[in-house]
Amino acid sequence: MSESRENTIKLADYASVVFFVGAGMSAESGVPTYRGAGGIWGQYRYQDVACQRAFDVQPEKVLDFHELRREAVLACVPHAGHYALAKLQSAHPQLNVITQNIDGMLQRAGVHVSAELHGSLWRMRCARHGVSEDSDKGSFRTRRCPDCDAWLRPDITWFEDAVDETVFTQAGELIASAELFVSVGTSAAVYPAASFIPLARRAGARMIEINPERTEASALFERCYALLASEALTTLFA
Numbered sequence: 001m002s003e004s005r006e007n008t009i010k011l012a013d014y015a016s017v018v019f020f021v022g023a024g025m026s027a028e029s030g031v032p033t034y035r036g037a038g039g040i041w042g043q044y045r046y047q048d049v050a051c052q053r054a055f056d057v058q059p060e061k062v063l064d065f066h067e068l069r070r071e072a073v074l075a076c077v078p079h080a081g082h083y084a085l086a087k088l089q090s091a092h093p094q095l096n097v098i099t100q101n102i103d104g105m106l107q108r109a110g111v112h113v114s115a116e117l118h119g120s121l122w123r124m125r126c127a128r129h130g131v132s133e134d135s136d137k138g139s140f141r142t143r144r145c146p147d148c149d150a151w152l153r154p155d156i157t158w159f160e161d162a163v164d165e166t167v168f169t170q171a172g173e174l175i176a177s178a179e180l181f182v183s184v185g186t187s188a189a190v191y192p193a194a195s196f197i198p199l200a201r202r203a204g205a206r207m208i209e210i211n212p213e214r215t216e217a218s219a220l221f222e223r224c225y226a227l228l229a230s231e232a233l234t235t236l237f238a
């Protein structure tokens with residue numbers, strides 16, 4: 001890796017930059033992951049707790065599950081990589097951040113996120129009255145819509161949900177115009193988010209991957225740094 005350390009990547013050289021941030025970024029703070037070994041989907045069936053069908057049948061059980069997720073997130077704090085990214089972004093306003101993470105860890109460190117592809121644990125949604133921000137406590141401020149008393153669901157993309165077209169279109173436009181694309185802590189193995197890495201490559205962006213292990217997408221990158229996000233974000237960029 002010594003060669004790579006000598007070559008700081010100067011963000012000012014690029015008119016548009018996208019950092020595409022995945023679960024590995026949060027995992028380094030201790031946020032439980034959903035997929036993979038030891039992940040949440042090894043302990044729960046999504047059919048019981050994370051799809052509209054389950055919510056329609058047992059809303060309270062589904063909301064209890066998501067309150068546990070929020071409590072687990074609040075037990076963690078952002079790491080040096082989160083803060084380094086916030087600092088880079090304040091120096092380089094053309095740096096856009098797109099994430100699949102729903103935990104809000106980036107925002108807690110002061111990062112402005114352009115697109116949350118899968119929504120946020122910190123917003124609730126009424127089918128009739130739209131989306132509302134929720135508190136930063138583990139428990140939901142209210143589980144019922146104040147306007148119509150319907151159950152509120154977390155504003156996240158569950159299994160079997162359609163993706164949020166508006167957010168995906170916005171993310172796609174940012175990526176298609178990126179001159180530098182940096183993937184951090186994601187294998188992007190799950191579609192449709194997985195399509196963003198080939199999109200950036202087709203658009204001609206310089207492609208950088210940061211992940212401790214090689215991923216299915218590694219072949220699409222010019223440089224793959226086998227580093228933790230905290231290590232890479234505090235050393236590779238200026």
Ligand SMILES: [Zn+2]
Nearest residue numbers: 126129145148
């Ligand atoms: Zn309502």
